Amino acid sequence: xxxxxxxxxxxxxxxxxxxxxxxxxxxxxxxxxxxxxxxxxxxxxxxxxxxxxxxxxxxxxxxxxxxxxxxxxxxxxxxxxxxxxxxxxxxxxxxxxxxxxxxxxxxxxxxxxxxxxxxxxxxxxxxxxxxxxxxxxxxxxxxxxxxxxxxxxxxxxxxxxxxxxxxxxxxxxxxxxxxxxxxxxxxxxxxxxxxx
Amino acid sequence: xxxxxxxxxxxxxxxxxxxxxxxxxxxxxxxxxxxxxxxxxxxxxxxxxxxxxxxxxxxxxxxxxxxxxxxxxxxxxxxxxxxxxxxxxxxxxxxxxxxxxxxxxxxxxxxxxxxxxxxxxxxxxxxxxxxxxxxxxxxxxxxxxxxxxxxxxxxxxxxxxxxxxxxxxxxxxxxxxxxxxxxxxxxxxxxxxxxxxxxxxxxxxxxxxxxxxxxxxxxxxxxxxxxxxxxxx
Numbered sequence: 001x002x003x004x005x006x007x008x009x010x011x012x013x014x015x016x017x018x019x020x021x022x023x024x025x026x027x028x029x030x031x032x033x034x035x036x037x038x039x040x041x042x043x044x045x046x047x048x049x050x051x052x053x054x055x056x057x058x059x060x061x062x063x064x065x066x067x068x069x070x071x072x073x074x075x076x077x078x079x080x081x082x083x084x085x086x087x088x089x090x091x092x093x094x095x096x097x098x099x100x101x102x103x104x105x106x107x108x109x110x111x112x113x114x115x116x117x118x119x120x121x122x123x124x125x126x127x128x129x130x131x132x133x134x135x136x137x138x139x140x141x142x143x144x145x146x147x148x149x150x151x152x153x154x155x156x157x158x159x160x161x162x163x164x165x166x167x168x169x170x171x172x173x174x175x176x177x178x179x180x181x182x183x184x185x186x187x188x189x190x191x192x193x194x195x196x
Numbered sequence: 197x198x199x200x201x202x203x204x205x206x207x208x209x210x211x212x213x214x215x216x217x218x219x220x221x222x223x224x225x226x227x228x229x230x231x232x233x234x235x236x237x238x239x240x241x242x243x244x245x246x247x248x249x250x251x252x253x254x255x256x257x258x259x260x261x262x263x264x265x266x267x268x269x270x271x272x273x274x275x276x277x278x279x280x281x282x283x284x285x286x287x288x289x290x291x292x293x294x295x296x297x298x299x300x301x302x303x304x305x306x307x308x309x310x311x312x313x314x315x316x317x318x319x320x321x322x323x324x325x326x327x328x329x330x331x332x333x334x335x336x337x338x339x340x341x342x343x344x345x346x347x348x349x350x351x352x353x354x355x356x357x358x359x360x361x362x363x364x365x366x367x368x369x370x371x372x373x374x375x376x377x378x379x380x381x382x383x384x385x386x387x388x389x390x391x392x393x394x395x396x397x398x399x400x401x402x403x404x405x406x407x408x409x410x411x412x413x414x415x416x417x418x419x420x421x422x423x424x425x426x427x428x429x
Contacts, residue, residue: 007391011320012325012378012385015325015326019328020371052364056375069321070325073322073325185368189372
């Protein structure tokens with residue numbers, strides 16, 4: 001396993017963890033229909049919960065490209081599930097940068113991993129892109145889809161061009177915090193069991 | 197009757213439907229297009245003898261449509277109503293894409309998928325990962341169900357009301373089994389020559405038949421008409 005090129009096993013690992021991460025995202029996404037403020041709190045929930053599988057994933061990443069491919073897959077899945085293509089550049093950009101950061105730490109350095117996960121978590125904000133960029137038509141779409149006017153007002157109060165910067169920063173911060181927690185959880189459960 | 201569609205046709209359908217669910221339908225005519233496009237994968241599911249899932253999807257979609265148009269409006273307030281609005285809203289919005297995705301995942305063999313990807317010149321790495329993702333959702337669902345059962349049996353399903361515990365109790369066993377399944381999957385796939393140097397060949401030769409072209413044409417037309425009526429007229 002000292003080759004630089006990615007092997008079939010690596011691709012399979014990427015596939016599995018992408019699926020798990022998406023399930024986490026989807027589960028959190030379902031909660032968003034309770035109240036729009038929950039939608040805004042994705043930036044807290046998904047990095048924290050998703051960090052556990054992600055940290056396990058990072059222990060398996062040894063070569064450049066795995067995190068990037070994951071981001072491409074996420075972009076594809078987001079499109080297919082109807083979240084739009086507007087966020088795709090952000091997802092992939094975050095993935096590649098996260099990959100580069102992790103690479104600079106040799107995929108071993110703890111600080112770099114934490115930082116990398118923080119950057120990677122920025123992909124969550126891609127969920128908000130349709131809300132921010134196409135605000136007018138998106139709102140119209142929501143009202144027609146049967147959402148209450150109250151829901152829409154709250155949604156746009158929580159997520160707009162002004163708050164998106166805050167949300168991005170929150171994503172990063174909670175991505176880093178999540179990474180620490182995730183590392184601890186992985187250590188507690190998986191290292192003992194000898195899986196890592 | 198069993199129609200054998202080319203995986204490329206299926207993927208194309210998925211692409212178009214995903215694009216259409218992003219544009220909200222505003223007039224009865226647009227709704228008609230949308231409903232037709234939802235009906236096609238449903239019919240295809242029936243032809244593949246997936247009666248149960250076709251019925252489930254149809255009933256759920258119909259119920260959500262009914263709820264959205266009959267009983268709920270912009271003014272609906274209150275927790276129950278807003279929950280209901282939210283969920284029927286999401287069902288109405290995303291169901292077409294979900295049905296199509298389900299159809300594609302359930303009726304495409306992994307070999308077919310890989311050979312279609314190869315024909316479209318998608319890099320091998322991306323194709324492998326995508327194939328694994330596709331295959332893995334049902335596996336996660338199964339594993340999760342077994343974990344829930346086990347937890348309920350031992351009476352720890354709610355984790356003592358502690359949210360972090362609840363997540364931990366579910367996530368860790370799930371990850372354990374997923375990692376193990378992944379290892380087995382890699383071993384199986386590599387034994388069968390995945391990631392080898394030679395060019396992959398396929399037993400089934402993929403060919404776009406008349407019916408494939410018909411569907412592709414129909415979906416393209418639907419997408420164009422939808423976009424024109426929504427944004428131009």
